[in-house]
Amino acid sequence: MRPSLSAFKIRANMKPILITGYVNPDLDGTAGMIGYAEFLSKTGKNTVAGVIGEPHEEAKYILDRFNIPYPLLLANANDYDEIVLVDASDLNGLEGKIDPNKIIEIIDHRQAHETDKFPNAKAQIEMVGAAATLIAEKFIKNNLEISKNAAILIYGAIISNTLNFKGSVTTDRDKAAAEWLNKTARLPENFWQELFSAKSDLTGEKLAERIEGDFAWFVLGDKNVGIAQIEIIGADKLISERGEEIIKILDKIKDEMQLDYIFQNTIELLDCKNYLVANDEKTKKLLEKILDIHFVGISAVRPNLIMRKQIIPLLKVELEKN
Ligand SMILES: [Mn+2]
DSSP: OOOOHHHHHHHHHTSOEEEEOSSSOOHHHHHHHHHHHHHHHHTTOOEEEEEESOOOHHHHHHHHHTTOOOOEEESOSTTOSOEEEESOOSSGGGTTSSOGGGEEEEEEOOSSOOGGGOTTOEEEEOOOSOHHHHHHHHHHHTTOOOOHHHHHHHHHHHHHHTTTTTSTTOOHHHHHHHHHHHHHHOOOTTHHHHHHHHTTOOTTTHHHHHHHHTOEEEEETTEEEEEEEEEESOHHHHHHHHHHHHHHHHHHHHHHHTOSEEEEEEEETTTTEEEEEOOSHHHHHHHHHHHTOOOBTTEEEEESOOOHHHHHHHHHHHHTOO
């Protein structure tokens, strides 16, 4: 018998909802999409977690370390009709690989977001340390059990994003979520040291790979601003030994992407300070003004941790003045 039209319709609707994030997601995005796919499937939805591109080193580290199955690795989102974004809310990060019209939901924690560019999405944007915290809270609120794998990933994402609760992005909600997660994840107290040491190895080619892999750019005012961010134990040593190399990499990216400003926000994980690295006078002046720092050569130290997502709103205010 020929299937009726409505049967086709039902079949079409059987396509899973893709839960993803920005292209080449970091640990927060990767953990968040795996966690949210699990949450939605436990509420009866047909979902699949999929990374477009490749997860960052830190995400791979946790996946490999705990033998957690990888999410689907996709070249683009073309095979899906309904898509949820976790830890992403701007078009840049999607690199043209996801149709914004297909986004039905956005869960993120960025002040500078573009949820208005996604006409069919409901958005949850809340200023917590990790997007993954928002996912953990859904389990807690709905009294749903979380798998050990998802708990480990999300716990790791919170530790990473809040710099073990020392970063000023940290909220009580992140702490409460982490405490709840670790009842299932059962990670040792010093897990943060293991995680941070793992991402501090930037020998050889790994430096360029990390800078390029974690690079992000923004249009602020009418300027294109590129910001590299590196979180490491041993920032001072890295910059004094390999500063010239960092500048070369930044100069190359600046040229290729035709950026007006470019710098690296280097976060020292042990004593919570920043080293800003820039080469051109224009960028140095801008950073000195908004961050109250002073450049000596290519770098400037800033006490108290500041993350890229906190620098962006400051840049935006300054660059939109003109
Ligand atoms: Mn995030």
